[in-house]
Amino acid sequence: MSTGPFTIAIDGPAAAGKGTISRAVAAHFGFAHLDTGLLYRAVGAQVLAGSDAVAAARALTAADLAASGLRSAEVAQAASRVAAIPEVRAALTAFQRSFARRAGGAVLDGRDIGTVICPDAEVKLFVTASAEVRAERRFAELREAGADVTRAGVLADVRERDARDRERSTAPLVPASDAIEIDTSSLSVDAAIAAAIAVVEARR
Ligand code: DC
Numbered sequence: 001m002s003t004g005p006f007t008i009a010i011d012g013p014a015a016a017g018k019g020t021i022s023r024a025v026a027a028h029f030g031f032a033h034l035d036t037g038l039l040y041r042a043v044g045a046q047v048l049a050g051s052d053a054v055a056a057a058r059a060l061t062a063a064d065l066a067a068s069g070l071r072s073a074e075v076a077q078a079a080s081r082v083a084a085i086p087e088v089r090a091a092l093t094a095f096q097r098s099f100a101r102r103a104g105g106a107v108l109d110g111r112d113i114g115t116v117i118c119p120d121a122e123v124k125l126f127v128t129a130s131a132e133v134r135a136e137r138r139f140a141e142l143r144e145a146g147a148d149v150t151r152a153g154v155l156a157d158v159r160e161r162d163a164r165d166r167e168r169s170t171a172p173l174v175p176a177s178d179a180i181e182i183d184t185s186s187l188s189v190d191a192a193i194a195a196a197i198a199v200v201e202a203r204r
Contacts, residue, residue: 036110044078114176
């Protein structure tokens with residue numbers, strides 16, 4: 001693949017498989033990868049620690065993305081809340097856009113990459129799965145990490161976050177009109193990755 005900018009935007013709801021697909025696609029093509037949810041999680045974590053959301057977003061540094069605990073369910077909910085604040089989203093836009101256009105290619109995964117951050121991305125994927133399948137995956141992950149969670153609690157959490165992400169007025173979770181949808185509900189991890197790589201190959 002060429003070494004100029006080439007942006008792959010991967011959006012979708014929580015636990016649909018975006019992260020796994022994004023990491024695999026980036027590794028396959030030798031592209032850099034940015035999990036943009038981490039930006040919102042880092043801001044959410046700082047809000048839980050008492051900071052102002054907008055100030056935290058404006059002052060965010062790479063080191064904040066490496067903070068421990070950003071994967072917890074509590075931080076995910078805080079991230080979803082700060083993500084509804086237009087000034088928070090605006091403060092994080094320039095960083096994401098410059099990452100997207102870096103030389104050598106980039107994969108960004110999130111909720112609004114194909115619609116707002118990179119409307120001109122060379123490839124746009126929208127990765128989905130049913131709420132039940134996503135909750136089951138997140139439940140297994142959280143249990144694996146030692147979290148004290150229940151299936152019903154995780155499903156309620158997934159639905160609450162979905163609703164907030166889809167219904168917010170600024171940059172709601174919605175597929176770009178030119179995104180290709182991959183429903184991973186009944187796909188193995190390998191099959192989902194292969195489907196994504198095939199879409200990118202077709203655009204080279
Ligand atoms: O992908 P994730 O679960 O790490 O995202 C955490 C929250 O951040 C999610 O509920 C919505 C928000 N988010 C967003 O609004 N826009 C993005 N590009 C990425 C995440």
